[in-house]
Amino acid sequence: MEYMVLCSIGLEKILSNELKKMGYKLKNANNGIVEFYGKEYDYYKLNILLRTAERVMIKIGEFYAETFDELFDGILDIDLKQYLPKNGKIIIDKVRSSKSKLYNKSTIQSIVKKSIIENLKKGYKINTYNEEKGVYKIRVYIKNNKVTLALDTSGDGLHKRGYRKYVSEAPLRETIAAAMILKSGWKRRYPLIDPFCGSGTIPIEGVLYGLNIPPGIYRDFSFNDWYNFNSNLFDGMKKELLKEIDYNKELKIYGYDKAYKMIEIARKNAGNFDINKYITFVKANMESINLDYKEGHIITNPPYGDRLKDKDHAEKIYEQMRYLKRKYPDFKYTIITSHEEFEDFFGSKAKNKKKIINGNHEAYIYYFEGV
């Protein structure tokens, strides 16, 4: 079975590393999509375990089409019975087209849907297709006239772990917080500090990683309602993964925020996964933080200042962060912001800077090590 796992653009390498660690040999990693072959039910564990993936898709067909007739016929030729039932709710979720003759999204959407239904009616030898049970979301990618159909196994985006019921004004995507932690190279024996923790996303993702809690262990996926859902396999897998969580691990994870309201929210969010005791949340200004450690990781998402009026304020905070760096020079700093000149304000040159695109939003993950 061919898999396409989606992530924010720029996170392909980190996601690829996660997949390689799981033993997959990758075919391609580009433009927010990582492709590889896996076994039939691998999407269960992929959805539960991957920290930086946004969606796990199965490639269900690929062919060339330059006209709507070719599009219709190309779909008729796919063996869809192996993926879709005789009574599922078929939703053509998204169409992306580039450098291709077919580009009108709503027409593509309706032709793909019609052809899929025709295909299934023929395949199941039925006269009417009743959309009754289970949601089957399908995405259509067309590039250089090559059409790829992919079935979404995840449902809600995988950043929705289930713990973040309350948010700050500018919450960080859970998958991006996890990517920052993986990219930083943080090891569990070192402190992990977030001086601008907001709703607690980075410290919470730190605990999930630190204790080996699979990020998707407490949520549902699209496939839970599918006709071929194997609950024995799924429940058995979850049981095994729950056994591998190490609740006895001692972690040094701290979240600070100047707003008491945010600290309360962060505590509630951590409480939703019952991991409060692994994080020390403190109301404090970044400028007055006192750490008991000389070494460790500061992983943080300071105010962005995207809106013009907030930009000055954000830049002042970045300048203040110099003092943090001076006070704790042996810490490693992983910082996300949309500010392209963050290094000038922070007064240090990043060892590396990674651009990521999340929806329409661009940001950079800066990594600083040494003075």
Ligand SMILES: C[S@@+](CC[C@H](N)C(=O)[O-])C[C@H]1O[C@@H](n2cnc3c(N)ncnc32)[C@H](O)[C@@H]1O
């Ligand atoms: C971009 S938000 C962080 C969002 C967070 N990563 C999340 O996922 O919810 C920045 C946070 O920094 C806090 N903040 C702003 N200035 C601060 C300062 N000088 N010291 C500490 N916290 C500050 C704000 O209250 C806000 O919650």
